[in-house]
Amino acid sequence: MDRFVSTFTNKIDAKGRVSIPAPFRAVLERDGYASAGSSGIYCYPSLDAPALDCGGERLAKKIDGLLAGLPDYSDERDELSVALYGDVQILSVDGDGRIVVPEALRAHAGLTEAGGGGQVTFVGLGDKFQIWAPVAFEARRKAARDKVQEHRKLLGGGGGTAA
Amino acid sequence: MDRFVSTFTNKIDAKGRVSIPAPFRAVLERDGYASAGSSGIYCYPSLDAPALDCGGERLAKKIDGLLAGLPDYSDERDELSVALYGDVQILSVDGDGRIVVPEALRAHAGLTEAGGGGQVTFVGLGDKFQIWAPVAFEARRKAARDKVQEHRKLLGGGGGTAA
DNA sequence: TGGAATTTTATGGGCGTCAATGGTTTGGTA
DNA sequence: TACCAAACCATTGACGCCCATAAAATTCCA
Numbered sequence: 446m447d448r449f450v451s452t453f454t455n456k457i458d459a460k461g462r463v464s465i466p467a468p469f470r471a472v473l474e475r476d477g478y479a480s481a482g483s484s485g486i487y488c489y490p491s492l493d494a495p496a497l498d499c500g501g502e503r504l505a506k507k508i509d510g511l512l513a514g515l516p517d518y519s520d521e522r523d524e525l526s527v528a529l530y531g532d533v534q535i536l537s538v539d540g541d542g543r544i545v546v547p548e549a550l551r552a553h554a555g556l557t558e559a560g561g562g563g564q565v566t567f568v569g570l571g572d573k574f575q576i577w578a579p580v581a582f583e584a585r586r587k588a589a590r591d592k593v594q595e596h597r598k599l600l601g602g603g604g605g606t607a608a
Numbered sequence: 609m610d611r612f613v614s615t616f617t618n619k620i621d622a623k624g625r626v627s628i629p630a631p632f633r634a635v636l637e638r639d640g641y642a643s644a645g646s647s648g649i650y651c652y653p654s655l656d657a658p659a660l661d662c663g664g665e666r667l668a669k670k671i672d673g674l675l676a677g678l679p680d681y682s683d684e685r686d687e688l689s690v691a692l693y694g695d696v697q698i699l700s701v702d703g704d705g706r707i708v709v710p711e712a713l714r715a716h717a718g719l720t721e722a723g724g725g726g727q728v729t730f731v732g733l734g735d736k737f738q739i740w741a742p743v744a745f746e747a748r749r750k751a752a753r754d755k756v757q758e759h760r761k762l763l764g765g766g767g768g769t770a771a
Numbered sequence: 772t773g774g775a776a777t778t779t780t781a782t783g784g785g786c787g788t789c790a791a792t793g794g795t796t797t798g799g800t801a
Numbered sequence: 802t803a804c805c806a807a808a809c810c811a812t813t814g815a816c817g818c819c820c821a822t823a824a825a826a827t828t829c830c831a
Contacts, residue, residue, distance in 0.1 A: 455791070456792070458794095464792075541790090542790085
């Protein structure tokens with residue numbers, strides 16, 4: 446497997462630790478962890494959702510690629526740099542495949558006791574994966590499904606025509 | 609044979625395992641299983657029916673193809689990704705050609721003790737196949753038949769072939 | 772053409788491994 | 802020395818993997 450696919454929901458323990466789903470770890474393994482001394486993952490607040498974007502080396506390269514396309518010293522590049530790099534954290538992965546989400550990131554994703562009940566949802570998005578509060582993701586998924594259904598005709602046979 | 613055709617109904621055992629009908633396995637073999645470490649199939653809630661859409665590599669490529677056209681980091685892409693990747697599960701196929709349907713998917717298809725009596729129906733749809741609760745599929749099939757009859761009347765083709 | 776042997780398929784059960792989760796200890800630092 | 806964080810270890814439960822049985826279809830031979 447070489448992409449992040451599927452969703453998984455895991456528990457946060459009393460110390461704020463969460464297990465990264467094993468299939469995602471497998472992808473990271475192959476993809477290359479972020480080198481934080483030991484192994485780590487890139488993680489930053491998603492720009493357009495109450496979630497966290499995460500990934501390994503490949504994600505980092507992709508961000509670099511995005512910025513490379515913009516002219517040096519342009520306002521746009523500066524802004525994007527700040528937006529993308531500014532809030533990036535490298536979360537170190539412990540020996541058992543767990544991470545601890547820092548408070549700053551947790552706030553953005555609404556990973557509070559109320560919003561998640563001590564659980565977080567990992568959502569595979571191909572090149573990266575996202576971390577959500579379970580309830581927030583449920584809502585987002587529903588919205589996304591509705592939207593896809595709207596566009597299904599445009600998309601051709603991609604969806605699920607029953608007949 | 610290279611398409612999923614016909615319908616089959618198999619049992620779910622105590623562990624939640626179901627045998628994929630042999631003819632479907634043959635198609636998957638040729639088509640390419642989803643690479644989930646070992647062999648697996650892609651499976652996600654059907655958009656417009658209480659059923660699950662399933663397939664092998666070919667189906668996965670189709671999904672990838674949909675997203676490939678969209679620019680990275682666009683809202684549209686993120687939303688589609690959630691709907692398509694997020695809902696997808698890779699069900700690993702054991703050595704005997706069986707899968708286990710996770711709770712999240714079972715809920716969508718109504719694969720409860722009540723709705724299926726411990727059975728599931730596999731419906732071939734060419735490129736992919738669907739998994740239904742037997743009773744739900746019976747209803748759907750009946751509705752389809754009625755509709756066909758209507759059409760025949762309109763078409764004036766009321767010959768007499770009972771078959 | 773009928774019947775027997777063989778192969779394939781479906782289904783049930785047992786076992787081992789790995790992943791998720793909780794707790795404990797160790798090291799560092801204030 | 803007291804507290805915080807990170808590495809370590811241990812338990813449990815799920816899942817993957819293997820084998821065994823049984824039923825059905827297919828093939829082969831008389």
